[in-house]
Amino acid sequence: MQHFKKALxxxxxxxxxxxxxxxxxxxxxxxxxxxxxxxxxxxxxxxNGVKLYLAxxxxxxxxxxxxxxVKDDAPGTAGDVSKRLAQELVVKDKxxxxxxxxxxxxxxxxxxxxxxxxxxxxxxxxxxxAVTTKSNYLVRASMTLPQITAPIASWAAKxxxxxxxxxxxxxxxxxxxxxxxxxTFTAAGGEIVGEVRAPVKNPDFAPFxxxxxxxxxxxxxxFLPPGAETIAFMKGFTERGLxxxxxxxxxxxxxxxxxxxxxxxxxxxxxxxxxHYSEAHKSAENxxxxxxxxxxxxxxxxxFMSIGGYDGMHLIAEVLKKTGGNAxxxxxxxxxxxxxxxxxxxxxxxxxxTRDIVQTIxxxxxxxxxxxxxxxxxxxxxxxKDPGKQ
Ligand code: PHB
Numbered sequence: 001m002q003h004f005k006k007a008l009x010x011x012x013x014x015x016x017x018x019x020x021x022x023x024x025x026x027x028x029x030x031x032x033x034x035x036x037x038x039x040x041x042x043x044x045x046x047x048n049g050v051k052l053y054l055a056x057x058x059x060x061x062x063x064x065x066x067x068x069x070v071k072d073d074a075p076g077t078a079g080d081v082s083k084r085l086a087q088e089l090v091v092k093d094k095x096x097x098x099x100x101x102x103x104x105x106x107x108x109x110x111x112x113x114x115x116x117x118x119x120x121x122x123x124x125x126x127x128x129x130a131v132t133t134k135s136n137y138l139v140r141a142s143m144t145l146p147q148i149t150a151p152i153a154s155w156a157a158k159x160x161x162x163x164x165x166x167x168x169x170x171x172x173x174x175x176x177x178x179x180x181x182x183x184t185f186t187a188a189g190g191e192i193v194g195e196v197r198a199p200v201k202n203p204d205f206a207p208f209x210x211x212x213x214x215x216x217x218x219x220x221x222x223f224l225p226p227g228a229e230t231i232a233f234m235k236g237f238t239e240r241g242l243x244x245x246x247x248x249x250x251x252x253x254x255x256x257x258x259x260x261x262x263x264x265x266x267x268x269x270x271x272x273x274x275x276h277y278s279e280a281h282k283s284a285e286n287x288x289x290x291x292x293x294x295x296x297x298x299x300x301x302x303x304f305m306s307i308g309g310y311d312g313m314h315l316i317a318e319v320l321k322k323t324g325g326n327a328x329x330x331x332x333x334x335x336x337x338x339x340x341x342x343x344x345x346x347x348x349x350x351x352x353x354t355r356d357i358v359q360t361i362x363x364x365x366x367x368x369x370x371x372x373x374x375x376x377x378x379x380x381x382x383x384x385k386d387p388g389k390q
Contacts, residue, residue: 027064027320027327030089031100032110034076038201038227041259042076042102042305046124048297049309050099053317056292062320069093076102077171077200079109086110090117096327097122099312102305103225104128104172111135120332122316124308128172129388132356137329139336139355141312143276143304145176145223146388148252150184151361151381152274156219156250157188164190164250165217167208169224170197176388177223177252184387185221193217200225205233209240212247219248226257234264253278253375256366258303261373268373271366276359277304277345280374289344304345311343311357315350347383356386 031050033043047070059066071085082105089095090113098114099122101107107126111134114121123131123140127148132140156164166181168174174197182192194215196208212220220242224230237249253275256268279290279302289310293302300306315336320327322335337352346360361384364375 025064026067027061027097027325028067028069028093028095029097029099029316030086030093030095031068031070032073032082032085032089032098032106033070033100034074034102034106035070035072037074037076039076039102039225040074041227042125043072043100045259045300045303045305046100046102046309048293048300049124049306049311050313052289052292052296052306053310053313055296057314057317061317062323062325064320064325069095073102073106077105079105082106083109083113086113090119095119097316097332099316100124100309101126104131107131107138108134108172111138114138114329118329120319120327120329122312124312125305127176129176129386130172132354137333139315139333139350140357141315142308142357143359144356144386144388145173145252146180147359147384147386148254148275148361149177149180149223150274150387151363151384152221152250152252152272153181153184153190154188155272155274155363155379156221157185157190161218161248161250162190163193163217163219165194165196165212165215165220166192167196167198167212167220167222169200169203171200173225174200174223177221180387181221198224203229205229205236206240209236209242213240213242213245216245217247219250222249222251222255224255226254226260230255230257231260231263234267238267253304253364256373256375257305258301258375259305261301261366261375265373268366269368272363273375274361274363275304275375276361277307278362278364278375278377279303280364280369280376281345281362282377283342283344283346285342286344307343307345311345311348314341314343315339349383351385354386354389356389358383358385360384
């Protein structure tokens with residue numbers, strides 16, 4: 001009996017020691033992001049948000065110190081590259097969580113790795129609606145294209161825009177934007193008078209702009225992933241006389257994204273878009289966020305991608321607080337479901353049914369505020385779920 005008691009005490013101690021060791025182990029988060037190449041700004045902004053969270057909110061989650069491992073999956077659109085890097089993160093670096101994902105092809109390619117390796121996967125940007133259906137361990141902290149598109153389609157229909165030409169990038173997010181715009185706008189009585197899908201890489205907008213000009217729609221709806229192409233499109237729209245011909249431009253907020261808004265310049269003035277984040281959003285949380293952001297990165301502007309990184313880290317931090325530092329994929333996802341918080345973008349929650357984010361979508365107009373181009377919010381749809389899954 002004495003022996004048995006001793007053994008029991010020893011075993012209990014061993015178990016407690018192993019839990020303590022586990023709790024003290026760092027939590028390794030593998031970030032898959034485009035850090036170089038045409039979409040390097042995505043990696044920079046998401047990484048800025050991730051680091052800002054750790055610097056301002058603390059770098060120990062559920063008792064475990066956070067260790068980040070960043071892998072550059074440039075160009076960000078090659079799924080095989082993202083997949084190989086995610087496999088390396090799991091096998092060699094032994095990460096507990098996969099996170100990041102600037103573009104949809106990267107998230108699509110890594111989702112099966114998360115499922116196979118039983119690792120939670122936190123998406124900080126990639127926004128095709130179907131992304132969350134690709135793994136049961138995936139949670140999204142950013143937005144979905146149908147979610148940010150439907151409100152501008154409703155706004156257009158209510159504001160004397162009757163005929164719209166759509167122009168989108170020819171991949172998942174563009175197809176989602178085109179489909180949702182058409183659905184919402186035509187249901188409200190609008191008409192689609194033309195649609196074009198432009199290549200994601202090096203599109204030549206000149207023939208499209210001419211065709212749009214000849215079709216004479218009331219407005220053009222566009223979704224392009226922000227970058228050099230977006231700037232070229234905006235310049236072309238003015239230079240080719242589409243604005244002068246009275247054709248309006250409407251879009252998702254990816255177009256006048258704060259990261260490229262200054263490069264677009266005055267051509268963006270008056271542009272109306274719908275989106276989940278604006279640097280000019282008025283709230284105490286966003287004031288604190290933008291001030292901390294400028295202190296940390298004086299040369300950049302806070303944008304939706306930085307918020308995706310910041311909120312993605314908040315989600316991981318709160319989940320680990322709930323699970324006591326346990327990052328088991330099933331436990332992680334269960335803890336994430338239904339989570340609610342006030343983000344710098346406004347109130348958000350994780351839909352327990354889809355693991356996607358529910359949030360306010362704002363209608364905004366580009367204006368000069370204190371000498372700076374800003375997306376000024378003037379209307380909103382509250383607690384808006386991804387309509388792409390309904
Ligand atoms: C995507 O590839 O999912 C993506 C990229 C940029 C955006 C939105 C979505 O602005």
